[in-house]
Amino acid sequence: MRHRLLTLLALLVIVGTVAPGVTAAVDDPVGPTDAPPSEPVHPIQTQPSESGTACTYPLTVTDATGTSVTIDEEPGSVVAVQPSDAQLVTELGATSKLAGMPVGPYTSYLDAPANVSDVSADDGSTPVAEKVIDLDADIVLAANTVTYHDGFVEQLRNAGQTVYVYDAASSIADVRANVRLAGRLTGECAGADRTITEMNESLDVIDAAVEDRDRPLAYYSMGPNTDVTPGEGTFQHEILTRAGLENVAARANVTGWGELSNEVIVAEDPEWIVYGDSFESPPVDRALETTTAWTDDQFVVVNDNAMSQPGPLVVTVIEQIASTVHADAYAEVSENESAGSATGSETADSTGSDTSDDAAVIPGFGVAVSLLAVLSVALLSTRRS
DSSP states (O other): OOOOOOOOOOOOOOOOOOOTTOOOBOSSSSSOOOOOTTSOOOOEEOOOOTTSOOOEESEEEEOTTSOEEEEOSOOSOEEEOSHHHHHHHHHHTOGGGEEEEOOSTTTTTSOOOTTOEEOBOTTSSSBOHHHHHHHOOSEEEEOGGGGGSTTHHHHHHHTTOOEEEOOOOOSHHHHHHHHHHHHHHHTOHHHHHHHHHHHHHHHHHHHHHHTTOOOOEEEEEOOTTOOEEEOBTSHHHHHHHHTTOEEHHHHTTOBSEEEOOHHHHHHHOOSEEEEETTSSSOOOOGGGGGSHHHHTTOEEEEOHHHHHSOSTTHHHHHHHHHHHHTHHHHHHHHHHHHHHHHHHHHHHHHHHTOOOHHHHSSTTTHHHHHHHHHHHHHHHHHHHO
């Protein structure tokens, strides 16, 4: 049973101005702090976007390996080592800077440049250090999984590469933080704001749709030849619960990635089975054919890559599951949201046409209201197209 992915809802730009004189020398992955007082820093500020958001340099952050990574100016080229890194860069709109990434089945769904260099082995996933070094990019972004490749990061750093290794993501909040940080590391802060706004807007609709609804039990199948499934403490678990399901693995006290036997699954009797689109049919053992999910033909097929990669597209999977399991509630909330946005567009258009002095003297509101009107009209047009 395949269901068409519903379009992501309203894109509103976060207005996040950067105050003059605030440095970007920081030690946390989310927000700037003051630079050391012993050496005054004169920050380099990139050109602000229409939202007023700008990245500021120099930037110093500490990565998952405990290494302090400093970027003196906005990077002009980026290498994304793992598929999830490539998703971050492309979703931020930094494709013009993308010099290298894994090219293969795990990234084929991304809007990447046709001439981007492949930095992976033939499997489309395993990173090749020599390929990354040859590109000599200004910044190399690497998901936590690169630490499984012994000596890879050290080889890059010994060759003079600036490498940032992300912490492992175990929640949607972690994914959101990764997006914010990727924006700062690549000079795409406005793109990060836009992407986070998209995520939040979609999640608001999903939350409203599943609020106070029954949460049917669900099992996420990784394949017919494995008992491994995500439990509490994984972002895949949060995908299921945020979409209005109860994760059978969590009920069975599985934490992280753990094994769940067929006997336990059958005893719990999930009403839904979720699995990736790399399988042509539900990848479960025959023992599970006695479950309610199987007998009632209740399956949700999701994008494997979006489900497994800690990037902003996880929201599209939550949206897909919620719109299938809670179809009526989701459709109603989506329709109300669309109607409300349309009304807001008409009101903004009317207000924006007022050129009286009273409308112009309120500090900080004239430009913001006009921008909102333009965005609302564009949004309405997009929905109708």
